[in-house]
Amino acid sequence: MKLIHVLGLVPFLGMLGGLPYVNKPGAFVLGMPLNLFWIVLWVILTAVIMAIVYAIDPDNREEESS
Amino acid sequence: MNISLYILAAFLVLILALAVRAAKGKQMNMEQWSVGGRGFGALFVFLLLAGEFFTTFTFLGGSGMIYQSGAPAYYVMMYLTLAYVFSYYLLPPIWRYAKKHGIISISGFFAHKYNSRLLGMLVAVVGILGTVPNIVLQLKGLGIIVSQTSYGAISPVMAMWIGTIVVTFYVMLSGLHGSAWTAVLKDIAIISVVVFLGCYLPYHYYGGFQPMFAAVAAVKPAHLIFPDKGQSVSWVISTVVLTVVAYYLQPGLFMSALSAKSPKVFRKNTIYLPVYTLMLLFVYFVGYTAVLQVPGLQGAEGDLALLKLSIQTFEPWMIGLIGGVGTLTALVPTSVFLLTAGTLFAQDIYQPLFKPASERTVATAAKTAIPFIAFTSLYFVITGGDALYMLLLMSYNLIMQLVPSFLCSLLPKNPVTKYGAGLGIAAGVATVAYMTIAKTGLATWFPLLPQAVKDLNAGLVALAVNIIVMAAVSVFSKQSVQESGRGEVG
Numbered sequence: 001m002k003l004i005h006v007l008g009l010v011p012f013l014g015m016l017g018g019l020p021y022v023n024k025p026g027a028f029v030l031g032m033p034l035n036l037f038w039i040v041l042w043v044i045l046t047a048v049i050m051a052i053v054y055a056i057d058p059d060n061r062e063e064e065s066s
Numbered sequence: 067m068n069i070s071l072y073i074l075a076a077f078l079v080l081i082l083a084l085a086v087r088a089a090k091g092k093q094m095n096m097e098q099w100s101v102g103g104r105g106f107g108a109l110f111v112f113l114l115l116a117g118e119f120f121t122t123f124t125f126l127g128g129s130g131m132i133y134q135s136g137a138p139a140y141y142v143m144m145y146l147t148l149a150y151v152f153s154y155y156l157l158p159p160i161w162r163y164a165k166k167h168g169i170i171s172i173s174g175f176f177a178h179k180y181n182s183r184l185l186g187m188l189v190a191v192v193g194i195l196g197t198v199p200n201i202v203l204q205l206k207g208l209g210i211i212v213s214q215t216s217y218g219a220i221s222p223v224m225a226m227w228i229g230t231i232v233v234t235f236y237v238m239l240s241g242l243h244g245s246a247w248t249a250v251l252k253d254i255a256i257i258s259v260v261v262f263l264g265c266y267l268p269y270h271y272y273g274g275f276q277p278m279f280a281a282v283a284a285v286k287p288a289h290l291i292f293p294d295k296g297q298s299v300s301w302v303i304s305t306v307v308l309t310v311v312a313y314y315l316q317p318g319l320f321m322s323a324l325s326a327k328s329p330k331v332f333r334k335n336t337i338y339l340p341v342y343t344l345m346l347l348f349v350y351f352v353g354y355t356a357v358l359q360v361p362g363l364q365g366a367e368g369d370l371a372l373l374k375l376s377i378q379t380f381e382p383w384m385i386g387l388i389g390g391v392g393t394l395t396a397l398v399p400t401s402v403f404l405l406t407a408g409t410l411f412a413q414d415i416y417q418p419l420f421k422p423a424s425e426r427t428v429a430t431a432a433k434t435a436i437p438f439i440a441f442t443s444l445y446f447v448i449t450g451g452d453a454l455y456m457l458l459l460m461s462y463n464l465i466m467q468l469v470p471s472f473l474c475s476l477l478p479k480n481p482v483t484k485y486g487a488g489l490g491i492a493a494g495v496a497t498v499a500y501m502t503i504a505k506t507g508l509a510t511w512f513p514l515l516p517q518a519v520k521d522l523n524a525g526l527v528a529l530a531v532n533i534i535v536m537a538a539v540s541v542f543s544k545q546s547v548q549e550s551g552r553g554e555v556g
Contacts, residue, residue, distance in 0.1 A: 016148075019292075028279065031274065033291075036137070043343060044344075046151060047340045050336045054333055060330055
């Protein structure tokens with residue numbers, strides 16, 4: 001399995017896998033309930049991860065040169 | 067006369083002007099009309115793909131779901147983000163295959179991969195059944211938005227008539243080009259409105275986000291977490307995973323994706339699209355503000371939360387603006403859905419049945435189908451009824467039934483035969499229909515299962531039936547082909 005495929009799994013595992021642990025009432029982070037904050041955090045991390053995937057994926061370079 | 071009416075009318079004129087402009091100087095053949103000649107760059111594709119989720123459902127339904135049940139509404143933001151990740155790997159091979167073989171629809175893709183016109187027709191029927199409820203939903207939203215923001219001056223039915231006529235006209239005229247141009251206007255407008263409302267309202271009523279959440283937590287603590295049963299964490303995870311896999315098989319999105327000029331366009335978009343889903347956060351904030359500020363909306367009335375709260379807070383001109391933007395969020399997705407249903411019908415039902423001589427006739431058939439589909443949907447909205455509600459519940463689970471044989475068809479050596487694919491889809495669709503109409507599921511069949519299993523998404527059961535039938539029929543039909551047709555193949 002290539003690194004870009006492994007990286008693609010990370011958002012799934014992080015966002016969904018962490019959900020049972022952050023589903024608690026009462027805690028707030030940056031003004032948001034903990035579970036909502038967790039999801040927002042992973043949305044942003046996902047964008048970062050996909051930027052890395054885009055940068056290291058050789059397919060994107062091939063098309064540029066052609 | 068109130069000022070909001072003028073603003074609503076101005077938006078309508080603007081949409082029409084953009085659609086006419088978009089069609090200018092283009093030969094509208096089938097490929098131009100339905101996938102924009104496969105020439106769209108990153109920005110248009112971004113707006114089409116992103117725009118398709120930002121519909122009236124998100125605008126009204128997103129805040130409405132927060133108002134009604136709270137945290138479970140987050141699942142939309144989760145599945146969208148993850149669907150974009152999945153698309154990075156899924157879309158490029160699809161795009162290349164479609165480009166090579168001149169395919170413009172999901173049903174065309176099936177017909178070509180499995181070399182079966184009949185399978186293409188089955189997929190087209192499933193696709194249309196899954197699309198029409200979406201058109202209905204948008205029209206219904208349009209009726210609500212216009213009647214509310216015109217302070218009752220225009221009735222919902224009248225608004226839906228006007229909207230249907232406008233959208234039918236511009237889809238027939240400029241196809242996906244029109245949708246792309248209006249999507250540009252729509253997205254700029256909706257972002258401004260949603261971000262403004264999502265920031266202003268919590269500060270206006272509570273002095274900030276955290277005080278707002280704290281106030282909701284004090285009165286309705288269950289609103290801020292996923293419940294222990296029903297829409298629990300288990301429900302969220304299973305629903306998100308299923309939705310992610312089926313997301314791009316929705317015929318409209320599939321078509322929009324084919325409009326890209328290179329696969330790199332989607333890859334690049336997967337970086338920005340997740341960030342774009344954060345717009346939903348502001349919709350959620352509006353929904354939470356409404357929980358305590360406009361109490362007492364029951365059931366489906368929850369969808370009025372955003373509009374009611376706005377009307378009680380702002381001057382008429384601002385309401386007109388919100389209404390105009392709301393109109394756009396209804397009409398732009400409707401145009402893509404109509405275009406999709408028309409293309410599916412013409413390309414994969416009309417063409418194989420009547421075998422017309424020219425491509426031009428197919429394009430005419432697609433355009434003729436548009437008003438028919440539009441006004442049928444309008445009829446459904448006006449008459450309402452249980453059938454409509456059932457169809458809405460089913461639509462996404464229907465599309466999901468295309469997933470197993472679709473993913474198998476992307477494998478280098480596809481183990482599934484056309485009979486396996488067709489019967490698997492049919493079995494899955496039948497299961498979805500049965501479970502929805504008879505209102506049964508895992509919980510009624512096996513009451514002793516653990517709660518986490520009972521809360522799994524109902525589509526999962528249909529999917530399991532689908533996969534079993536697909537695998538069994540494929541094994542069987544492959545054997546009979548090998549036994550009887552050694553000499554014929556080749």
